[in-house]
Amino acid sequence: MIERHHLRIISAVQEFGTLTEAAMALHLTQSALSHAIRKLENQLGTPIWQKDGRNLRLTASGELLLNLGQRVLPQFEHAEAVASLIANGQQGLLRIGMECHPCYKWLLKVVAPFIEQHPHVEVDVKQAFQFGGMKALLGYEIDVLVTPDPLYMPSVDYLPIMDYEHVLVVSPQHSLAKAAFVTPEQLAQETLLTYPVEPSRLDIFSRFLTPAGVNVGKHKIIEATEIMLALIHANRGISALPRWLVEEYQSDYSLSAIQLGQTAMRKTMYLGTRTNEASPNYIEAFKHVAVKVAKHAFSQTVS
Template identity: 30%
Template sequence: MELRHLRYFVAVAEELHFGRAASRLQMTQSPLSHQIKELEEELSAQLFHRTKRSVQLTNAGKVFLRGVYTVFEEIEAIVDAAQKVHRGEVGRLNIGFVGSAIYDILPAMLPVYRNKYPEVEVELKEMSTPEQIEALIHQEIDVGLLRPPINNPLLSSEIIQTLDCVLALPGSHPLAKAESIYPADLKNESFVLISKEIFPRLYSDFINICNSAGFRPDVKQEAKEYQTAIGLVSAGMGISVVPTTARTLQARDVVYREISSAILKIDMALAWRNSSRMDLIQRFVRLARDVVV
């Protein structure tokens, strides 16, 4: 028995006329009658009462029709589910993210994504950039929100956000109230920097700015995320350099100031495996481009 036999049966059952059913199916009446006869023989049950003037469903035919309707509904649901998976509208998406993404990028992206694709189950995993790169390579996550550079031939990446950076100082620090702060003003300060492993561009750029001002910064402590660095600044451990979004943390007794005549920026990238062709992943990437400013 094939699906076409069921479609033939439904057409005759609904039209109760072989000629009209054949016309609906865009075929001639004789082959249709033959196909229905074969179906009845396969079922070992008569589905229609036939006379020269009428065609009526038998009781067996009525039961079979209800069952066929159910089969078609289930097939339609299966086809719809498969198409949704193909289009990236249903499934599971594992997203890695650096801790700082929780303060700006994720709150901007996730509500939009979940509203647009409610049937996609999202799992979030906080991981450092090196951990995400390994997890992407080993297919433990599908997409990563991480800090560039991502120098791995197996991965594709795209910068989706670039932020300016500022100094974070204890509120009681003399420079907190200075009219302007220049790199040379930082010569004798102690620093709490986010590690080069985590924020390579920011770390290198700041060291270079200090070197150009004639000194090497005294780095007392390194942190893995800027939330930690700000906490250490609040505890009086030194000065830090953080993205402007750090202001939203409202840390106790911490102020934020720009460095005059110095440009410091930090990037956030989206990364995924080159071999990933799932629409689920590609739709997330496209949405990130549209949502993140």
């Protein structure tokens, strides 16, 4: 019979590469780990690993069990975490996944009133996913996905939260600062600052530069929004960001927001949740607060 500890062992060996390191991570002896897997192999009548030099390579059966573990182990962990909170007099755990780097400023405005209304709900925010935001949602690593780029499928519901414009952000001293709009060709010699996201997933590339066959002079990765804005303020680069974010930071930095192209680049922020699932009341409450905050805190909102 396949048990939870078998799946944990297979996942750990795949992650750490050797039986020794996996055993250490799981606080087991290597012999106990090997014995558990041999017993499972005997029950299934098939090997799980094959020797590949000094390394272990999963067989087809091993891959099947690894995929099973990746799906169900997060669900076990989530159920245990929520049960523990309930046992301690708390109501639950809300895990929010972010596929929108600049959205932390927005999220702070949502989380504060939500926590005030639901003091017994723990809130956890994740931005680094093992298999991407959508797989994290479907794999029960998170409960809500914040994303401006929804991947539509029957198993996920999306709630539009806020409509906004994506703009070019430059220093007021930049030569483009007074332009009504910019063309891709005008950015060919610029230093573009972006978050650590694949260029193909960045709108400035996929919707603006790449279709025009244009690239920038230099592309620099910046993780922190405040550092990015400080560099733009100092005329050390440009970026493409939501207009609402620029407006939020105007009191801290001197920034100019310029329309990308002759037609404004519009975006919508969504909250994604799993469909056909009996969700806790606090998830619906979070969505309600998110919509309310978007309508009152930012000027470019969904009607």
